[in-house]
Amino acid sequence: MAGLTLRNVGKRYGALSIIQGLNLGIHDGEFLVLVGPSGCGKSTLLRMIAGLEDISEGTISIGGKVVNDLPASKRELSMVFQSYALYPHMSVRKNLAFGLQNFKVSRSEVERRVAEAARILQIEQLMDRKPRQLSGGQKQRVAIGRSIVREPQLFLFDEPLSNLDAELRVQMRAELASLYARLGTTMIYVTHDQVEAMTMASRIVVLRGGKIEQLGTPQDLYTRPQNLFVAGFIGSPKINMLQAKATREAGRTVVSVAGMPDFAIAELPTGDQALTLCVRPSSLRVGSGDVTGEGTIRLVEYLGSETLLHIALSSGQVLLVSDNGRTSYRMGDPVTIGFDLPDLHYFDSTGQRIEPIQKESQAQ
Amino acid sequence: MKRFFARNAPAYVFLLPWLIGFFLLALGPILASLYLSFTRYDMVSAPRWIGWGNYEYMFTRDRRFWKALEVTFTYVALAVPARLIMALGVAMLLDKGLRTIGLYRAIFYLPSLLGASIAIAILWRQLFAADGVVNQVLAMVGIQGASWITDPDTSLYTLVVLAMWQFGSPMLIFLAGLRGIPRDLYEAAEIDGTPRWRQFTRITLPLLAPVIFFNLVLQTIDSFKTFSSAFIISNGTGAPADSLLFYTVYLFNEAFKFFRMGYASALAWFLLVIIATFTAIAFFTSKYWVHYENERD
Numbered sequence: 001m002a003g004l005t006l007r008n009v010g011k012r013y014g015a016l017s018i019i020q021g022l023n024l025g026i027h028d029g030e031f032l033v034l035v036g037p038s039g040c041g042k043s044t045l046l047r048m049i050a051g052l053e054d055i056s057e058g059t060i061s062i063g064g065k066v067v068n069d070l071p072a073s074k075r076e077l078s079m080v081f082q083s084y085a086l087y088p089h090m091s092v093r094k095n096l097a098f099g100l101q102n103f104k105v106s107r108s109e110v111e112r113r114v115a116e117a118a119r120i121l122q123i124e125q126l127m128d129r130k131p132r133q134l135s136g137g138q139k140q141r142v143a144i145g146r147s148i149v150r151e152p153q154l155f156l157f158d159e160p161l162s163n164l165d166a167e168l169r170v171q172m173r174a175e176l177a178s179l180y181a182r183l184g185t186t187m188i189y190v191t192h193d194q195v196e197a198m199t200m201a202s203r204i205v206v207l208r209g210g211k212i213e214q215l216g217t218p219q220d221l222y223t224r225p226q227n228l229f230v231a232g233f234i235g236s237p238k239i240n241m242l243q244a245k246a247t248r249e250a251g252r253t254v255v256s257v258a259g260m261p262d263f264a265i266a267e268l269p270t271g272d273q274a275l276t277l278c279v280r281p282s283s284l285r286v287g288s289g290d291v292t293g294e295g296t297i298r299l300v301e302y303l304g305s306e307t308l309l310h311i312a313l314s315s316g317q318v319l320l321v322s323d324n325g326r327t328s329y330r331m332g333d334p335v336t337i338g339f340d341l342p343d344l345h346y347f348d349s350t351g352q353r354i355e356p357i358q359k360e361s362q363a364q
Numbered sequence: 365m366k367r368f369f370a371r372n373a374p375a376y377v378f379l380l381p382w383l384i385g386f387f388l389l390a391l392g393p394i395l396a397s398l399y400l401s402f403t404r405y406d407m408v409s410a411p412r413w414i415g416w417g418n419y420e421y422m423f424t425r426d427r428r429f430w431k432a433l434e435v436t437f438t439y440v441a442l443a444v445p446a447r448l449i450m451a452l453g454v455a456m457l458l459d460k461g462l463r464t465i466g467l468y469r470a471i472f473y474l475p476s477l478l479g480a481s482i483a484i485a486i487l488w489r490q491l492f493a494a495d496g497v498v499n500q501v502l503a504m505v506g507i508q509g510a511s512w513i514t515d516p517d518t519s520l521y522t523l524v525v526l527a528m529w530q531f532g533s534p535m536l537i538f539l540a541g542l543r544g545i546p547r548d549l550y551e552a553a554e555i556d557g558t559p560r561w562r563q564f565t566r567i568t569l570p571l572l573a574p575v576i577f578f579n580l581v582l583q584t585i586d587s588f589k590t591f592s593s594a595f596i597i598s599n600g601t602g603a604p605a606d607s608l609l610f611y612t613v614y615l616f617n618e619a620f621k622f623f624r625m626g627y628a629s630a631l632a633w634f635l636l637v638i639i640a641t642f643t644a645i646a647f648f649t650s651k652y653w654v655h656y657e658n659e660r661d
Contacts, residue, residue: 073555087566089655099553
């Protein structure tokens, strides 16, 4: 096992900068997820760590050793690819053993490790099949098995579940989490799926445009997003964003949102200004709250365990409300919706999080 | 039946030019040559049926036939692997992602377009002549070159070199095949510390096997049919000392120099048998070494 440190790491293709001055410390034994939209540089970063891409600037250290100039094979890591990258002409057994044969591992040791990986991943009955005879999930297990047999210091996963169907993805997610619990090896996992990130990570790095937007535990990112991008990216269904105006009034701040009554909060450090208020669909309630407003149901999505209501305020803005699923609603019904002040997130005009010093109750 | 033709008449009208071409210019002559191969025919008097006579003569009494076979088989055995290795090597170089790859592809393909032409064969004859460019270059480094084309020991090899030089078309096919091998297989191998040579033998070659097979069959057929370069370089005779007596050159001479059309037809049919046999062998053995990703089990 090994920790990993990235110092001022950058990647450029000619004039195009993909990653800029990135600093990141990954603890020994941590499951770190790199998440972000397409083109944010997450896969490039993973490939730089793997040694498949050159580093334009900065240093990468694995286990305290700078590896900038070390070839991929000397970095003691293994990687699971999105496409599985299984050798199509080799059986599962040969796929698992192929990499080990380059490292002067004895034949009996190769057999032991292959058998052990097959047992852990429950692919023993597939050992003589070719990849084309396997389902997507089985291929993914073999790809993971190929990583395990190397007994690396560091596992890298490049969107390993994105080629699987939804059901299998959930299953493999759980299996990967239990594999991590079992091996305890440092893992770096790239995904664009924030659900994968939230469910598996010890910590998450949210990337955008080659820069870190926020680094933290899944709870940190969900409950205290540092900027609008992270607020919008983390959480499903997506967070509600409302344009608001803050006005300082006698030691407190009054917040105005179109379609909702004004309400007062403790003073904001930034004073009078345009704000963005965010509130998660699960924090909005039908019928009650510190602040309530009137709206009309535009769409009802019944999901069993919850019902998603699309409710239009008088201003025309549509809010997403996650209800417990026990009440029936009809499109066109008028409803009262409300939220509690502690559940609000405030962002200034540059999109950065701001904290009111102390929140007060609704004042009409 | 009548209604069937009436309903499909427009289709047949459109097919007619091709059908005429096929029956008059392809199938007709093919069947005629099969018939002629059992006759004695000098293009002046009517063909005379002699049964298996031509074939019997070919296998039992015609020494030049055996010489032609020897020259052709030697050429195929040398030229096909040489051209394929050259083609694969250049394709792998071009696969490195050069920016000017389009230009290089065109430049390398050019000899294949020109290769079969008379001009290139004449150029080749001059390059390898006793006082040709090759010997002049060798003389600069103090080597006394042979008279490559007029020496029976070396003449065939000049044609093998010409064949190597015409690697353009298999190279393009190899390049397409190489492009079809997913990059991440090599990246996975890289992370696993697989040396380049092992990547080539364990990943590239097996995954390229269908393309190698395709090129092998095509080039083998093509090489058995080699004619114009041998004809030009040997002045149409197969000289020196029959060392360039390619099967097709021999066949051509029998047909159009000595007007032994019946015998030439028999030679042509036997060439078909040879090519068909080699193709069949290639297909039969392919199941042991060609891997198709999408084949059914």
